[in-house]
Amino acid sequence: xxAGHAHRLYRHGHSPVHTLPPxxxxxxxxxxxxxxxxxxxxxxxxxxxxxxxxxVVAHRARVPAGFLLKRLLIEVPFVAFAVLMPFVAExxxxxxxxxxxxxxxxxxxxxxxxxxxxxxxASVLLAATTELRALLLGLQRLRLPPLLxxxxxxxxxxxxxxxxxxxxMRIARESRGFEARGVRHxxxxxxxxxxxxxxxxxxxxxxxxxMVSRGYAGSMPxxxxxxxxxxxxSYAFALPVAALVVCMVGWIL
Amino acid sequence: xxxxxxFINAPTSAxxxxxxxxxxxxxxxxxxRELDERTAPLAGLVAAFIFAVQMLNFPVAAGTSGHxxxxxxxxxxxxxxTGVLCVSVVLLMQGILFADGGLTALGVNITVMxxxxxxxxxxxxxxxxxxxxxxxxxxxxxxxxxxLLSVPGAALAFTLIYWIGxxxxxxxxKVATAMVGVHVLIGIGExxxxxxxxxxxxxxxxxxxxxxxxxGQRLQLRVNGELVDAPPAEKARTxxxxxxxxxxxxxxxxxxxxxxxxxxxxxYASADPDGLEKVAADKGIDAKVEDHAAADSPLADYGVKxxxxxRLSGGLAGVIGVGVTVVxxxxxFWAVRRRRTDAVSPASTSV
Numbered sequence: 001x002x003a004g005h006a007h008r009l010y011r012h013g014h015s016p017v018h019t020l021p022p023x024x025x026x027x028x029x030x031x032x033x034x035x036x037x038x039x040x041x042x043x044x045x046x047x048x049x050x051x052x053x054x055x056v057v058a059h060r061a062r063v064p065a066g067f068l069l070k071r072l073l074i075e076v077p078f079v080a081f082a083v084l085m086p087f088v089a090e091x092x093x094x095x096x097x098x099x100x101x102x103x104x105x106x107x108x109x110x111x112x113x114x115x116x117x118x119x120x121x122a123s124v125l126l127a128a129t130t131e132l133r134a135l136l137l138g139l140q141r142l143r144l145p146p147l148l149x150x151x152x153x154x155x156x157x158x159x160x161x162x163x164x165x166x167x168x169m170r171i172a173r174e175s176r177g178f179e180a181r182g183v184r185h186x187x188x189x190x191x192x193x194x195x196x197x198x199x200x201x202x203x204x205x206x207x208x209x210x211m212v213s214r215g216y217a218g219s220m221p222x223x224x225x226x227x228x229x230x231x232x233x234s235y236a237f238a239l240p241v242a243a244l245v246v247c248m249v250g251w252i253l
Numbered sequence: 254x255x256x257x258x259x260f261i262n263a264p265t266s267a268x269x270x271x272x273x274x275x276x277x278x279x280x281x282x283x284x285x286r287e288l289d290e291r292t293a294p295l296a297g298l299v300a301a302f303i304f305a306v307q308m309l310n311f312p313v314a315a316g317t318s319g320h321x322x323x324x325x326x327x328x329x330x331x332x333x334x335t336g337v338l339c340v341s342v343v344l345l346m347q348g349i350l351f352a353d354g355g356l357t358a359l360g361v362n363i364t365v366m367x368x369x370x371x372x373x374x375x376x377x378x379x380x381x382x383x384x385x386x387x388x389x390x391x392x393x394x395x396x397x398x399x400x401l402l403s404v405p406g407a408a409l410a411f412t413l414i415y416w417i418g419x420x421x422x423x424x425x426x427k428v429a430t431a432m433v434g435v436h437v438l439i440g441i442g443e444x445x446x447x448x449x450x451x452x453x454x455x456x457x458x459x460x461x462x463x464x465x466x467x468x469g470q471r472l473q474l475r476v477n478g479e480l481v482d483a484p485p486a487e488k489a490r491t492x493x494x495x496x497x498x499x500x501x502x503x504x505x506x507x508x509x510x511x512x513x514x515x516x517x518x519x520x521y522a523s524a525d526p527d528g529l530e531k532v533a534a535d536k537g538i539d540a541k542v543e544d545h546a547a548a549d550s551p552l553a554d555y556g557v558k559x560x561x562x563x564r565l566s567g568g569l570a571g572v573i574g575v576g577v578t579v580v581x582x583x584x585x586f587w588a589v590r591r592r593r594t595d596a597v598s599p600a601s602t603s604v
Contacts, residue, residue, distance in 0.1 A: 009350055036258065037263050037266070037355075037357045074353055075257060088427060104422060108420055109421075111259050112259050115257075116355065118258070119258030119259070119355040119357070120352040120355075122356075123348065123350075127349065127351075135350075148281065148338070150293035151292070151293055151297045151300060151342050152346060153297065154296075155342055157297075158297065162304070165305075166308070180311070180312050182312055182313070185312070186445060186449060189309060190446055190452075190453055191449070192309070193306050193309060193321070193446070194451075194453025194454040195453065196302060196306065197306075197330060198458050200299060200302035201295065201298065201299065203298055204295040204298035205291070205294075205295070208295065211294065217290070
């Protein structure tokens, strides 16, 4: 086994944030993002405070800033979209550096950038401090339909395996001198995708048979029931409650 | 493609979340019917496949490349319900783990990319497979068309959501043109890849392609040098299924017909659609007619506000109208039937 047992998105640690029960963290992250989204966009200082709150959490979780910033790169496509907004939006116009920009579009771009970045940062922190398995347990604990959680757990468990299978197929293609350069080579790639589907589906059938032979009858046994004390809940909800206070002040001012 | 936080306002995101939750609940029941107790492992592995295949790069030209979105492919390969589930799970995991798509926008993402794509693709696919001759080539043609239409369909659905709850007021016509324009191009790529992939699977394991069920040749026996149809096995089991399919076919055909009529044929309809209105206008009866309470609604007078092109506007309004009507009608029907079964079931289920 070459890789570690944990997913590469997870940073191993023993900080107070790591040891919180997963469902409290999930609920807290979701509540935080909801609060951020419902903040009025004119209250620019509020978003600064939110970023500060997240920085405090990252510090408590001992997640380095470089790691967080690198993972934020995922939103680059939306930055491009947000940059376009001031040019195409309607309404009153303002001249900035010789460009005619829409005031409304500028606010819209700011809105998407600020809220999107905070949302991404919150989910990155969640994924960095919670193991995959714990996340799934947390989802189950939050009363997501058990079948959906099972499907998600199979996807997580076999996702890397199927991706690796695809990588081996690519190496096999390349070692036979194939290089995809344009539309004409799509047929070969699509055949690979088809073969990958058949392999995945057949693996699913084998997994099911293996499960049936071990007594599976439609539902997974719950072995480790995660529970949270009142103190843990209040510790996790310190973040969204602080954000809620900021949001309220933002609406009043 | 993934919508981030803050793009759609909070009430609309919540409404989309409710729609997505409903769709997932329906799909969970449907998937159990499609796959029974094998649902969890098979749907999980197919979700993993969709997740992996989204990373397979298809070079277009000059260094650019695209990848598959997978909604249409999932619907055709494993059926609409399982397809919705797989794509939803992929989106859920991408949102939580990879921060790809906002957590509050999860409802919007699932509604647009999982539900609309899959439903449009499967509806088109089944419709075409029924109409076209039963050959492998027609499956390829059907999957090409299904994938081609599913991507702009999702773009239109996104435009609709943006129009209801977008946080920046960009003219809706502009958004629709840009979204549909770009996504028609993406759709062509998606269509080619989907058709080729479905073709590759059909060539090896035709039994795995959910959408192509019933295309298999009947078993024939050679008796005294002549080909004779073998007697069909398990006739008792297939009979009720056939009855159900035919009702569903009827429903789908009706839906497709009304969409086509509302969306396209209405371009060429008369400008005086309603005889009564025409007469009233001629005779001056309508001088006192007050504006309808919904005259300010976005769909007033069978046109979509802000869409300049009159034909496009009328067609769009027609399609939206049919959609709303079908959803409302089906809800009522479903509720009535459910109440009826509820009234009956206690006696039969109390074991």
